Amino acid sequence: MSTNPSFAASKAVPLSNVSIHDPFWTYYADLARNVVIPYQWEALNDRVEGAEPSRAIRNLRIAAGLEQGEFQGFVFQDSDMYKWLEAVSYRLATHPDAKWEAVADEAIELLEAAQLPDGYLNSYYQIKNIDKRWTNLLDAHELYCAGHLIEAAVAYAAATGKRKLLDIACRFVHHIEEVFGTGTGQIRGYCGHQEIELALVKLYQATGSDRYLKLASYFIDERGADTSFFIREAEKRGYTSIWSEHPDLPHPGRKIDLSYFQAHEPVRQQKTAVGHSVRAVYMYTAMADLARLNDDKPMLDACRNLWNDMTRKQMYVTGGIGSTHHGEAFSASYDLPNDTAYAETCASVGLVFFANRMLQLEAKSEYADVLERALYNTVIAGMALDGRSYFYVNPLEVWPHACRCNPGKHHVKPVRQQWFGCSCCPPNVARLLTSLGSYIYTTAESNQTVYTHLYIGSEANLRIAGQSFKLTQTSSLPWSGAASFAVSGLETHTAFTLAFRLPAWSQGQLPTVLLNGQPYSFDKADIHNGYIRIEREWSAGDTVELAFAMPVLRLRSHAELRYNAGRLALQRGPFVYCFEQEDNGNNLASLSIAAAGEITLERNDKLLPGVITLCSEGYRDTAAVADNELYSMTNFAEPERTIIRAVPYALWGNRTPGEMSVWLRYQR
């Protein structure tokens, strides 16, 4: 491993070492713990009135022989339960609680009861027809579900020290190891939906057992190496399709688009983010893990290529990815329409994972900037402020009338839903929010550096240069740019570096820095890859205070992103803002915003305590066209002056349902 800090790999900090105490994030942490986890448990048990039933628990009970009935819901329904278990684990890691540990233990007993003697566990095939297991990797999500089981198991063992779920997971993995591989009689294939790869890396990290890392590497390296695998598989099972009304009959007319599954070429050769966006980012996450753990430079190059393509050509300003609902997929460079956006919540959760792993590969602020963009915008927007309803799709422009009437926009919902038939997103938000503490810092032994990636008030027990210490962060983000750090519990003076990310939203304005209350001067040499490095002997009691500029940014898109031509978006700090009907009246398209001039900040505690909203001069087109004329010749009169108000995109849709837009026309 190089000691050049620009390539130093750094390590995540265990979740249980970090507790969050933050005026903004504590709200979400409390909500996740006190509302979201209980609510989602009710949902998984089909007890939320008016919501689409989950059937996840019911299916597992049938598989375990505890109930009679048919499998219901999507083929991957088990995974919702696993993701919820993972979220509970994180909750227990930071806030032990006997009641929820008992609920989780009960769920784990259900899984134990359902697991087959050979280790296989999947309610769909166990209920439908166990003889057909592993015959439809393309569609059936068996390894995907196994991956989520593994993630839950690793998290639960870390939180509670209990091994039962880990044993269940390992038994399943040992079965998978027998079934898959390049040996005689093994299936030389991989899952249609990537997930197990990153989970196996976690299992390797939790157990130290190489076999899991090898299996992860196998699945990644095999993918796209032989592009005929899914086609041969379809042939072999007679072209049946799980998605058909007649799943036992052949559907030879179906075209298998391998790029949807990122299986069109070996992953190391992939340079463009294509296909189903969640599959893509889950895979990229595993690729970045493997690049780091296998010291695999070509894999790192592939990760960088895919990162650059995705974040510089295919990402919404809100950190949403996957712009088309056709296949929940990437479309093409600069094709980021606002009103038909897909931008699935899960995809932004996966983007956070990928960014987090890239940061571990190489601490560059670009990764943390994107992580922050996805987290503070699309991920939080994915859940209502009461924690009980969710967006699957995160549009950048909503006209409810068109969403209701135009089938091309039926996927765009102007209001959050209680639950979904395919409910991957809600537990994904839950597991991210409950594990937020592990995204703030990484530590690199190679250059003895503690990196601060996110400015979130917290206490972290860290270890660097052979010493343990506590780093207490106090942050005024996201509403203003002050963050301070106090070192404590350090037994001896110790030389190491604290590196603080320079957020892109400061627009190159360097922060003022106080070290132990005194101005700390630094020069360009102290800045590496977007982090200010303070390298010194640290002692208990040392403090660092940072004050970042947090100007209101008028953002403009790349010229090729044509949907935003003549429009701007507002950002301040990590928050992208949006314009809602509630503040600006009907017909947001008739508004334009001043391209220059002051934008004032206003506090709006009604939305959420502390919220800063933005006010700008703007204009409203006068209704020049007579009401019964669709097109007419008119004077292009000066529009009326008006005040335009913006709220954080993260919080949209929490008041009266109505129009919303992130990008607004500007007037010079």
Added chain:
Amino acid sequence: MSTNPSFAASKAVPLSNVSIHDPFWTYYADLARNVVIPYQWEALNDRVEGAEPSRAIRNLRIAAGLEQGEFQGFVFQDSDMYKWLEAVSYRLATHPDAKWEAVADEAIELLEAAQLPDGYLNSYYQIKNIDKRWTNLLDAHELYCAGHLIEAAVAYAAATGKRKLLDIACRFVHHIEEVFGTGTGQIRGYCGHQEIELALVKLYQATGSDRYLKLASYFIDERGADTSFFIREAEKRGYTSIWSEHPDLPHPGRKIDLSYFQAHEPVRQQKTAVGHSVRAVYMYTAMADLARLNDDKPMLDACRNLWNDMTRKQMYVTGGIGSTHHGEAFSASYDLPNDTAYAETCASVGLVFFANRMLQLEAKSEYADVLERALYNTVIAGMALDGRSYFYVNPLEVWPHACRCNPGKHHVKPVRQQWFGCSCCPPNVARLLTSLGSYIYTTAESNQTVYTHLYIGSEANLRIAGQSFKLTQTSSLPWSGAASFAVSGLETHTAFTLAFRLPAWSQGQLPTVLLNGQPYSFDKADIHNGYIRIEREWSAGDTVELAFAMPVLRLRSHAELRYNAGRLALQRGPFVYCFEQEDNGNNLASLSIAAAGEITLERNDKLLPGVITLCSEGYRDTAAVADNELYSMTNFAEPERTIIRAVPYALWGNRTPGEMSVWLRYQR
């Protein structure tokens, strides 16, 4: 019938009475006769290299026992052949030709050979399984195909005096009369795709036989009266679906959206244009016919309601209708996106039919304005200048990169296609272009008026007030606003009215009028429903010269049509203009056009002789964002000045393929 001219019904002029001699339209008339009809005959015979095969003739030959094989193509493939026969008939009506009459006769013999003894004729069911005929009116288009057979038969008899095809059609209709109705043992239903209704009206008009008018009225009145018909039918046949890969198996999961078929409520109660747009306008055409022929005021009210909703809330500025490709359907009021537009060519052809029938109901210039808009823009754009390729979908904005990569835009083609698997549009354009002469005038005996709706150079043999005469029109449209009329062949001085439409594109500026070379003064009382009425005793040798103002119009959309906020479109005379990459360079989204100032006219004979293109001052955004940044803070600098050029939308896509846009951002 009232003698109040505002409600006077007027009659179409038989096609054979009108010949076109027009600098603009003669090009299309010649093209239709000399290129389109021969080309489409080759296409129907699967002899166009590189084009999707039609299989229409082949299917009919199999049905007739002349070939062996399976039915191929869409269930309604017969109709392409019928529509082509109708077009040939119109061609023979105006330009008799032994060769094409012989080809048509041969085709008619094929139909005679294929027809069953009981009159039934449909290659799909005759090849697949005759026992299943009439069991799937929802999907199978049997009556739709019968309708096109009838239209062809009426046209061929009118053109040639030959009855064979008319006899085939009548035999089929007599079979249909037995099968459908309210009597015992009859199917009390109607076709999923309206068409036979308007065809039966033509058959009534051609034969004078009431039974056909009654059958048309039955189909219209029954529609939506019992909303369970299609559901009961599906139940009865076991929920099979023609569109399935397994057409003999049940598909109970399919939801039948009755509004797609305009069968959700009785047609007289329908106030909003909904569902599949071609079905809709074909039905409205029949409704307008029946309102007139049955003197049915409630039906007239329904027609007016549907007309107003469609043309004032759901029509593109190009006369395109049906904005969504999901179901080729209307979306909702003001939901007219440009880049995902469907605007099927057939739908605008159908809109011309409906407008034509509304004009016969009541001569109001609004109907002719819309007819002209659809005809001069979407209908002509539907065919390349060489007559050998076609648009099915007529977008108002094209970015080829996105059309290629974004599945939500796969229906939008940046270049015309040689043929289509579903090739309804090409023969629809053919039959409209070959029958254009019948859309120019109508005559009303009730108020002894000859209405001029379209300014197209032509000779028409007309009859009014008991006298026959010839009206020779010379027109400089669409490139300038002069039209003159000469009366000849009138044996005696005769009192009647010549009424000339005041086109909406003159924006209320009244034309200068010369009567026999002398200024003719008229006042408001001489203008009724958008027509200048010249009521006098006419004699052979009389002339009228009109000079309409033809300013360049900067059009703005209704404020609720949000996609066009901040944008304008150019129109001059009947032509809507568009901006093409060929004239304006790459990235049309980066352009804006001056909201005021002079727009100059330029002649471009290269596109087509006589073409007027438009030049305006405009601006090009400078590429302020660095190439590797997707979003950035920039100065909103003044854009560069540039010249922006527009060509008629009708002619777009006839040069190098590239971007196109009808609506452009404007700068004040």
